[in-house]
Amino acid sequence: MQKVVLETIKKYDLFDQRERVIVAVSGGADSMALLHFLKHYATNYQLSLVVAHVNHKKRKNADLDELLVQKIATNYQLPYEVYYLPPGGTTENFHEYARKERYNFFRSVAKKYGADCLVTAHHADDQLETQIQRLLYFESPNGLIGIKAKRVSQHLKVVRPLIRVTKKQIYGYCEREGVKFREDESNQSDVYTRNRIRKYIVPELVKESPSVYEHLNVIGEQLNDDEIYFSQQVDELMENTYRQGNDVWLSRRFIQQLPPSLSRRLIKRILQQFVIKDIQHIHIEKVLELIRNPKPNLTLFLPHQIRCIVAYDKVSFSKDMTSSEEYEFTLSLNDSVVLPNGDILKVSENKVDEKPEKFCINEVHLCYNEIELPLKVRTRQPGDRIQLMNGSGSKKIKEIMIEGKVPRLLRDTWPIVVDSNDKILWVPLLKKSAFCCHKSNGKTMTIVYKHRGGNEEDA
Structure with missing residues (x-):
C-alpha cells in the first residue's frame, strides 16, 4: 500500500513541502490508516498535520470513535479539533446536510491553523461505488469521472492519497502496522443505496474482473481530460452570449451550427447561470428541441422558474417571469x-x-x-x-x-x-x-x- 500511495501523491502533486494540512479522521479503518501513513511514511514532505474529527451523534458508539481519534492524535502529538453535528436535516437529506456541515467545519479548522489543504480517506472502493451509483442514476458521462484525487473547493485544496488503494489493502495495512480503528455498524445496513452497492454489486464485479478498479480509474481520468477540453471550448462559446438585464440570450442559428456535444454543454452552462442543481439531460434536450423547431415563436418552462423563449433567431433564458396581467x-x-x-x-x-x-x-x-x-x-x-x-x-x-x-x-x-x-x-x-x-x-x-x-x- 505504501508504494501505491506515494506514487499517487507524486502523480497528482498532492502536497507541497512543509505544508500544513487538515486530516479528516472518523475513526474507521480508512482514515486511521491514512493518518498513520502520513505520520510515518510521508516524512519526505515534512507535513504539519492537524487532526479534525466530526461526531455525528447518530450512533450509540459515536463517542467511542471520538475517544479513539483523540487518543491517537495525542499519542502522535498532533493538534486535535472536534465538531459535534447539530441536530438538523430531514431523513431524506441528512447525508447532504452532514456533508455540508463537515466541510464547513474543516474550512474553519483550516482557517484557524493557516492551512489550505484538507486530506480525506476516500479510497478505490469509494471510487468504484461512486461510479456505479452515478451509472445507475446519472444521465451524463462525466458522472463516471468519479472522485478526483485533487480538487479545489472554495479555496480549500482537497486531496485523496488513498484513491487508488482498495479497502482490502487498507485492512491489510492496518493489520501489519497495528493500526487501531473502529467499524461503523451502519455500513452494514441495506437501507442506503451505497451500502447495497458495496455489499452485493462490487464483490461480484471484482470476482468477475479484479482489474475493475484500475479500468474504471482509467475511464474516469480520460473522461476528466475530455471534460477539461470541452469546458475550455464552452468558455470560448460563451463569448457569443449576451446579457440583457436578468436575461441571457444568443443566436438560434449559432446553436444550430454547433456539434451536439458542444450545443448540449453550452445550454447546460447557460442554465447554470440561474441554478447549479437539478439541470437534467431531459431539460437540455427539451431546449434543443425548441431550437430545432421551425416555428418562429416558442416558449419552454423549466424548473426553478427558468424560462426559455425562442423568437425568430433569438434564444433567451430568464428567471424573471413577466406578468401576463393587464395594466x-x-x-x-x-x-x-x-x-x-x-x-x-x-x-x-x-x-x-x-x-x-x-x-x-x-x-x-x-x-x-x-x-x-x-x-x-x-x-x-x-x-x-x-x-x-x-x-x-x-x-x-x-x-x-x-x-x-x-x-x-x-x-x-x-x-x-x-x-x-x-x-x-x-x-x-x-x-x-x-x-x-x-x-x-x-x-x-x-x-x-x-x-x-x-x-x-x-x-
Whole structure:
C-alpha cells in the first residue's frame, strides 16, 4: 500500500513541502490508516498535520470513535479539533446536510491553523461505488469521472492519497502496522443505496474482473481530460452570449451550427447561470428541441422558474417571469412610470429642433395640439390599430409585433402609449404614429423608453 500511495501523491502533486494540512479522521479503518501513513511514511514532505474529527451523534458508539481519534492524535502529538453535528436535516437529506456541515467545519479548522489543504480517506472502493451509483442514476458521462484525487473547493485544496488503494489493502495495512480503528455498524445496513452497492454489486464485479478498479480509474481520468477540453471550448462559446438585464440570450442559428456535444454543454452552462442543481439531460434536450423547431415563436418552462423563449433567431433564458396581467398607468409630465417588467417610461417637456424622429426607436416627441391629455400607457387590447405616418393608413398592433419579432409571450404585456381618447401614439421600440412630431420648432412632450431601468442605449 505504501508504494501505491506515494506514487499517487507524486502523480497528482498532492502536497507541497512543509505544508500544513487538515486530516479528516472518523475513526474507521480508512482514515486511521491514512493518518498513520502520513505520520510515518510521508516524512519526505515534512507535513504539519492537524487532526479534525466530526461526531455525528447518530450512533450509540459515536463517542467511542471520538475517544479513539483523540487518543491517537495525542499519542502522535498532533493538534486535535472536534465538531459535534447539530441536530438538523430531514431523513431524506441528512447525508447532504452532514456533508455540508463537515466541510464547513474543516474550512474553519483550516482557517484557524493557516492551512489550505484538507486530506480525506476516500479510497478505490469509494471510487468504484461512486461510479456505479452515478451509472445507475446519472444521465451524463462525466458522472463516471468519479472522485478526483485533487480538487479545489472554495479555496480549500482537497486531496485523496488513498484513491487508488482498495479497502482490502487498507485492512491489510492496518493489520501489519497495528493500526487501531473502529467499524461503523451502519455500513452494514441495506437501507442506503451505497451500502447495497458495496455489499452485493462490487464483490461480484471484482470476482468477475479484479482489474475493475484500475479500468474504471482509467475511464474516469480520460473522461476528466475530455471534460477539461470541452469546458475550455464552452468558455470560448460563451463569448457569443449576451446579457440583457436578468436575461441571457444568443443566436438560434449559432446553436444550430454547433456539434451536439458542444450545443448540449453550452445550454447546460447557460442554465447554470440561474441554478447549479437539478439541470437534467431531459431539460437540455427539451431546449434543443425548441431550437430545432421551425416555428418562429416558442416558449419552454423549466424548473426553478427558468424560462426559455425562442423568437425568430433569438434564444433567451430568464428567471424573471413577466406578468401576463393587464395594466394601465397615467403618464404625467416630468415624471416616470415603472412598468411591471421593470422597464421605465420617462415623460418631459422640451423643445425639439428639426429632429428626425423616425430614426430614434427608444423615444418619441408629441405635439400638444395633436393629442388629448392625460397620456396613458397600457397593454394591448383586441382590435388595436395605429395610424401610420405619411398617410400610409393604419395597421394592426398584432401585425406590427409579428413584424418586429416580438416573442408571443411578451406581446400581451408590451407597452402601448395612448392619449385620453385611447388614440395609439406609440408602440415603444416598434412603431410611431402619424401624431408624432417629425419636424417641429415648437413646444413638445418627449417620452423616453428605458429597458429594465437601464439607460437609453440599452433600449
